[in-house]
Amino acid sequence: xxxxQYKTVNFTxxxxxxxxxxxxxxxxxxxxxxxxxxHSVKEGCAVGECGACTVLIDGEVFNACIYLAVWVEGKEVxxxxxxxxxxxxxxxxxxxxxxxxxVQCGFCTPGFVVAAEALIRSGKTYTRDQLRxxxxxxxxxxxxxxxxxxxxxxxxxxxxxxxxxxxxx
Numbered sequence: 456x457x458x459x460q461y462k463t464v465n466f467t468x469x470x471x472x473x474x475x476x477x478x479x480x481x482x483x484x485x486x487x488x489x490x491x492x493x494h495s496v497k498e499g500c501a502v503g504e505c506g507a508c509t510v511l512i513d514g515e516v517f518n519a520c521i522y523l524a525v526w527v528e529g530k531e532v533x534x535x536x537x538x539x540x541x542x543x544x545x546x547x548x549x550x551x552x553x554x555x556x557x558v559q560c561g562f563c564t565p566g567f568v569v570a571a572e573a574l575i576r577s578g579k580t581y582t583r584d585q586l587r588x589x590x591x592x593x594x595x596x597x598x599x600x601x602x603x604x605x606x607x608x609x610x611x612x613x614x615x616x617x618x619x620x621x622x623x624x
Contacts, residue, residue: 466527469537477524484508484519487534495535495565499594506593509566510534516573516592535565538572547617548572548610557606559597566593571607575614583608 465474468491475490487493487510496519499507503521510519511533538546545553548571558564570593574581581589586607587600595603 462525464525464528466529467531469533475524479523479525481524482520483510483517483522483524483527483532486524487519487532493534493536497562497565499562499566504594505563506566506570507563509569509593511569511573514573514576516570518592533569533572535568538568546572547614548575548607551606551610551613552603555602555606555609557598557602559595563593563595563597567595567603567607571610574607575610580615581611 459478459480461476462479463474463476464486465472467473468487473491475486477486477490484496484498487496488498496510497507498520499505501520503518506518508519509516510522511517511531512522512527513530535549538549540546546568548568552558552564552568557567567590570590574586574589583604586604590600590603590607
């Protein structure tokens with residue numbers, strides 16, 4: 456067995472340029488939790504199947520448990536913590552999850568919120584069936600998904616309405 460190798464990784468985390476010396480075998484999830492105390496990135500399955508560790512990397516959804524930390528070199532990583540506003544106000548998606556009671560135990564919520572944020576940022580509109588398919592990489596053991604889909608739908612509607620209102624003004 457060889458000794459660990461270390462490398463400095465330079466990337467943007469939740470809008471802040473950062474660098475960290477890490478073991479090259481570390482997952483992004485471990486780095487975010489252990490080195491940055493970002494505990495919204497949950498370890499559910501550790502094999503990329505449950506979505507509890509979902510993050511955005513350069514705007515795309517990834518499971519941080521199966522993504523090596525060294526791969527974020529030069530990239531932008533966003534976690535649930537990075538979605539709040541400058542004064543701690545909730546994002547559209549986070550507020551919709553509150554408004555639609557889309558949380559029970561809360562373990563899966565950060566992953567769903569980040570995945571939903573990617574849908575919002577796409578600028579597209581989605582049917583309920585398309586939302587279900589796009590969120591299929593995130594698993595919930597408590598809610599039956601109905602309120603989660605309602606929350607994402609609400610966030611999308613609010614986002615599109617805000618864009619229309621901004622154009623009118």
